[in-house]
Amino acid sequence: MTAALIGYGGLLEISDDAGSTWTEIAEVFNMTPPSNSVDIIDATHMQSPGRDREYILGLNDPGECSMEMNFVPGSATDTFLLAVKASYERVKCRITWPNSVIWAFDGLLTGYEAAAPTDDRMTATITFKVTGSTVATPAAAPTNTVLPAISGVAQVGEVLTAWAGMWTGAPTFTYQWEAAGTPIGGATASTYTPIVGQVGDAITVVVTGTNAAGTASAESVATAVVIGA
Missing domain, CATH: 2.60.40.2700 (Immunoglobulin-like)
Structure with missing residues (x-):
């Protein structure tokens, strides 16, 4: 039997005061969580066997995290995100998945872009550059x-x-x-x-x-x- 889940019920929250209080980002409908990658370092030297390049693993890049949401100008979420963007400060982010597992990370808000088509809902995309590790916390009872x-x-x-x-x-x-x-x-x-x-x-x-x-x-x-x- 599969344990697959749909994304419905996921929750994104942001804290701009070191985690004392959390603000829910309202009406998010798509989340792309942090995706780590590892730098590849060329370690080739003059005696590398067979004239083949050699590589070693370097530092871990925590990547980016992006979310799409319904855009409501002047809403509490809009006002909060504009303030975060204007602060030029890192914030704490946490994603609570539908099975209650939590991913927490620090991020820099690098993008908040709205789109307003003539005949469809207005949406916005927010993008965080993740800084440091993403910490996963097992599900806990509410x-x-x-x-x-x-x-x-x-x-x-x-x-x-x-x-x-x-x-x-x-x-x-x-x-x-x-x-x-x-x-x-x-x-x-x-x-x-x-x-x-x-x-x-x-x-x-x-x-x-x-x-x-x-x-x-x-x-x-x-x-x-x-x-x-």
Whole structure:
């Protein structure tokens, strides 16, 4: 049985502060990761056997990394990339693959080129010159770093919406809504609408993140108690 994967679910993040915070590069649809090559050094000398050239391996060239993305002028991603380019500083990059393996490397943003065809979507290509080694980290179970949250008014008939929070490990999410700490049967979507029987109860949502290495759950802060319509 094959273990092949498609690229869907991959994630590119960049840190311009030595890894304290990471910014997701939004709407990437194609990634070409760093591809190392080794310099070839001509070591031929006057006594090389058979008049044949001789070679030895030299230094490792970490190569480049490029990504294609949907181009949205003025977006948070556009603003961030322009700032990185203007800084002329190296940044930390990490690619989280669909199976949660992470490739991390330092890079210099050498290109940010947009294309705006008349009858197709606008796209942009970003190119990093990789500096130093690319470090691969095995898949790890997801970890919640910022708790889930609920938006909306806790009122009968009003839709509440769950925000999954922030996680490491690029997980996929499932949801379980609770009223007064008790799971609500069938309430497993990212939205929930309180009913009359829940008046006076506070609503929470438990978000479970899953990737190839495992699962973890985190619970939101409770809403105010549900009020009537």
